[in-house]
Structure formats: C-alpha cells, structure tokens
Amino acid sequence: MKLFQCQNCGQVLYFENTACLNCGFSLGYLPGEDRMAAVEADGPLWRAVAPQGQAEAETRRWRFCRNWELSACNWLVPAEDSQEADAYCTACQHNRTVPDLSDPDRHARWQRIEAAKRRLIYTLMRLGLPRPHPGTGDPEPLIFDFLDDGPNGDKKVMTGHDRGIVTLSLAEADDSAREKTRSEMGEAYRTLLGHFRHEIGHYYWDRLVREGGALEAFRAMFGDERADYTAALERHYRDGPPAGWENAYVSAYATMHPWEDWAETWAHYLHMVDTLETASTLRISVEPAIAGSGNLWTEIDFDPYAPRDAERLLSAWMPLTVALNMLNRSMGQRDLYPFSLPDQVQRKIAFVHDLVAGWRAAA
Incomplete structure (x- = not known):
C-alpha cells in the first residue's frame, strides 16, 4: 500500500484516514483515480477542495459510501x-x-473486517483482476458474507469460499480468539x-485457471484438483503434513x-505485491554492512504491480523479509x-504471476 497526500495542506495520509489531522478536512478515497481527496460538504454532496496553488475547487461531486x-x-x-x-462504493457493493x-x-x-476488505479490493484493482458485482449478470459474481457465530456460539461459522461467495467469520476479527485458534492449529501466521x-x-482459481484454460498447466505445477477434497481434509488433520513438505x-x-x-500461494503473491509497494513508496533499500551479504541486498525502486516477471518480485522480496524478521x-x-x-x-508464485499478467494484458 502506498502513502497518500492531502491536496489541501500536503500532509502525509494513510489509506485508512478519514480526516486530515493537519488541516481538518474530511477525506475520501477515489478508487477510480487511486487518490485520497480532501473534501468539503456541498449540500447533500461533497466536492474536493482546491489543490495547493489552485484557486478553484474541482467541479465533480461525490457521495460517501453508505x-x-x-x-x-x-x-x-x-x-x-x-x-x-445511500449508494455503496465499489468495494462495499460486494457485501x-x-x-x-x-x-x-x-x-x-x-x-x-471492512478495513481489511478495502485493502484486498485495492490490490485486486491494482492488479486489474475481474471483480463482478452482484446484479451485473455475471454467472459468478464476487460476494462477501460476514457472519456471526450467534449469541451463544451455537451456530459455528466457517470461513471459506463456495462458487464466488466468500464467507468470513466475525470471530476472526477478535484478536485474542484468532490468536488462540492460530496457536491451537499450530499455524505460523493467521490474520x-x-x-x-x-x-x-x-475465487480466482475459478476465473484464471478453470475458466482461463490453464487446468493442465495447473495440474502439472500443483497436482490434480480432482482428488477427493473431503478425504484430503480428513487425512491432513489426522496425519499432518508429509515429511519434508517445506521443500x-x-x-x-x-x-x-x-x-x-x-x-496459499496466491495469498503470498498478494502479500508480496502489497508489501513491496509499501517498501517502494518508502524507498527502502536493504544493504547489510557485512562482508559476503550480496544475496541480502535489494533496492525496491519499481512498481510491484507491473514487474517484467516474477523474478523481479522474488529478488526484492527475499532480502526484505529477512530485514523485516530481524527488526521484529x-x-x-x-x-x-x-x-x-x-x-x-518460487515457481508456483511465478505461475500465479504469469496468469495475473496474462489476464491484465488480455483485458
């Protein structure tokens, strides 16, 4: 995620900001223009204030998402x-x-949950991926259901995906409950x-692999998805991962x-491009002042959403993660x-990257 700037006073802004702490103007994100705008009320609507050095405010009018x-x-x-x-924005129309x-x-x-969802939608937009809304006539629109276990916890909600519908349990937004589950499940990471x-x-397996004509290439790289899923799930929780899985x-x-x-590979690809964009915005470079550290050097000075190939992402990602872990x-x-x-x-990540790049080039 990149940094933004208040066009009224020049203050640095974050993606989640709703008001400029320096000049006090309300802020709104313009997804079509990928910028944060300082806005002022104009009757029932809003308009962006005049940028620095300009006398006239923008003529377009906006509404805030419901x-x-x-x-x-x-x-x-x-x-x-x-x-x-009470119109919803392009992100909340999926709810x-x-x-x-x-x-x-x-x-x-x-x-x-909504804060995390907006970051997701931002990334999907930057990657140029399809995001059909319900009601558009698409046979498999992207839909979000955010569900609660109920007052007594008697209706357990399982986070998952089914034919375009992503279900997320409200319990995942409880930091202590999520950490407890992470520890009990022996997971290294859960957010x-x-x-x-x-x-x-x-969802994008359906779009890019199944519908994109990439099934055979997928099976060569990841295995045959026609294997019994229920049996695989039972085996995993009974026996755990096979020895040497880390390779x-x-x-x-x-x-x-x-x-x-x-x-899991897809999620890590999104981790990479989002984090690398942040590092690029901050002009981060990693250059350890020790002998023989050439493989830990990187200068992140490119747009991770439009690299030549996955190798460019991976060569920057590896040193950056070492630095992040050392700081932690x-x-x-x-x-x-x-x-x-x-x-x-890395080859699997490159496979994901190539499918995304192919989609964007054909769109």
Missing part, C-alpha cells in the same frame, strides 16, 4: 453514478450479508487480511490439497514473515 455513516468505509462514489443517497450491528462489539469487529487473500484465491510448499496447510496449495526480533516479537520460499514455491 457504510461511511457507520464508520466502516471512507470511499467515495461519483454523484452521477447513482442518484441514491451481501453483514452481522447485526446493534451490539457495539460486533460493530467494532465488522469495522475491522484477517490473510484470510481474505487466501479465500479470494479460490515444496509455502505452508503446512498448502499440502492438504492442490486447491489449498494454490490459495529486535523488538522481542516473533518473525513477521515466518515462511521460506524454496525453488518449487
């Missing part, structure tokens, strides 16, 4: 795109089900954004079934990126 009133979105909708005062927000705790968890990236991977898979869960191997250890924290990327995993 979820802005619930402090759950800061995206803007062009006024001419909808006459409805089909949200929890009962009358309870403050559920409301707060949903807000955290809200990570869940989104994994589950959306299943070919990015995580233990990826060993369960080719679909999960793809989804200096703060007494566990590794921020507790994964390794052996050659076989």
Whole structure:
C-alpha cells in the first residue's frame, strides 16, 4: 500500500484516514483515480477542495459510501453514478450479508473486517483482476458474507469460499480468539487480511485457471484438483503434513490439497505485491554492512504491480523479509514473515504471476 497526500495542506495520509489531522478536512478515497481527496460538504454532496496553488475547487461531486455513516468505509462514489443517497462504493457493493450491528462489539469487529476488505479490493484493482458485482449478470459474481457465530456460539461459522461467495467469520476479527485458534492449529501466521487473500484465491482459481484454460498447466505445477477434497481434509488433520513438505510448499496447510496449495500461494503473491509497494513508496533499500551479504541486498525502486516477471518480485522480496524478521526480533516479537520460499514455491508464485499478467494484458 502506498502513502497518500492531502491536496489541501500536503500532509502525509494513510489509506485508512478519514480526516486530515493537519488541516481538518474530511477525506475520501477515489478508487477510480487511486487518490485520497480532501473534501468539503456541498449540500447533500461533497466536492474536493482546491489543490495547493489552485484557486478553484474541482467541479465533480461525490457521495460517501453508505457504510461511511457507520464508520466502516471512507470511499467515495461519483454523484452521477447513482442518484441514491445511500449508494455503496465499489468495494462495499460486494457485501451481501453483514452481522447485526446493534451490539457495539460486533460493530467494532465488522469495522475491522471492512478495513481489511478495502485493502484486498485495492490490490485486486491494482492488479486489474475481474471483480463482478452482484446484479451485473455475471454467472459468478464476487460476494462477501460476514457472519456471526450467534449469541451463544451455537451456530459455528466457517470461513471459506463456495462458487464466488466468500464467507468470513466475525470471530476472526477478535484478536485474542484468532490468536488462540492460530496457536491451537499450530499455524505460523493467521490474520484477517490473510484470510481474505487466501479465500479470494479460490475465487480466482475459478476465473484464471478453470475458466482461463490453464487446468493442465495447473495440474502439472500443483497436482490434480480432482482428488477427493473431503478425504484430503480428513487425512491432513489426522496425519499432518508429509515429511519434508517445506521443500515444496509455502505452508503446512498448502499440502492438504492442490486447491489449498494454490490459495496459499496466491495469498503470498498478494502479500508480496502489497508489501513491496509499501517498501517502494518508502524507498527502502536493504544493504547489510557485512562482508559476503550480496544475496541480502535489494533496492525496491519499481512498481510491484507491473514487474517484467516474477523474478523481479522474488529478488526484492527475499532480502526484505529477512530485514523485516530481524527488526521484529529486535523488538522481542516473533518473525513477521515466518515462511521460506524454496525453488518449487518460487515457481508456483511465478505461475500465479504469469496468469495475473496474462489476464491484465488480455483485458
């Protein structure tokens, strides 16, 4: 994620900001223009204030997403795109089900889910991937259901994907509950954004692999997805991952079934491009001042959403993750990126990259 700037006062802004802490203007994200705008009310609508050095404000008018009133979105909708005062933005149009927000705790968890979802949608937009909304006539639109286990926990919600519908349990937005599950499951990594990236991977398997004519290439790289999924799931939780799995898979869960191997690899590809964009924005370079550290050197000075090939991403990613983990250890924290990327995993990441690049080139 890159940094933004207030066009009124020049203050550095973050993607989640709703007001400029320097000049006080309200802020809204313009997804079509990929920028944060300082806005002022103009009757029932909003307009962007005049940029620095200009006397006139922009003439276009906007509405805030309906979820802005619930402090759950800061995206803007062009006024001419909808006459409805309660219009949803392009990110929130994917929502089909949200929890009962009358309870403050559920409301707060949903807000955290929405923040992670907007980061996901930002990445999908930057990659140029298809994101059909419900009601567009697409046979498999992208839909989000955010569900609660219920007041007594008697209706267990499972996070997952099924034919375009991504379900996310509200419990995943509870940091203590999620950490407890992570520890019990023996997982090295578990985050809200990570869940989104994994589950959306299943959606894009349908789009890019099944519908994109890449099944045979996929099977050669990841294995045959026609293997019995239920049996694979039972075997994984009964026996655990096979010995030596670290040499070919990015995580233990990826060993369960080719679909999960793809989804875990996909999630890591999204981790890479988003984090590398942040590093590029900050002009981060890694150059250890020790002899023989050539393989730990990198200068991240390129757009990770449009590299020549996956090798450019991987050559920058490896030194950066070493640096991130070293910084975390200096703060007494566990590794921020507790994964390794052996050659076989790098080839899988390159496979994902090539499919995404191919889609974007053909679009």
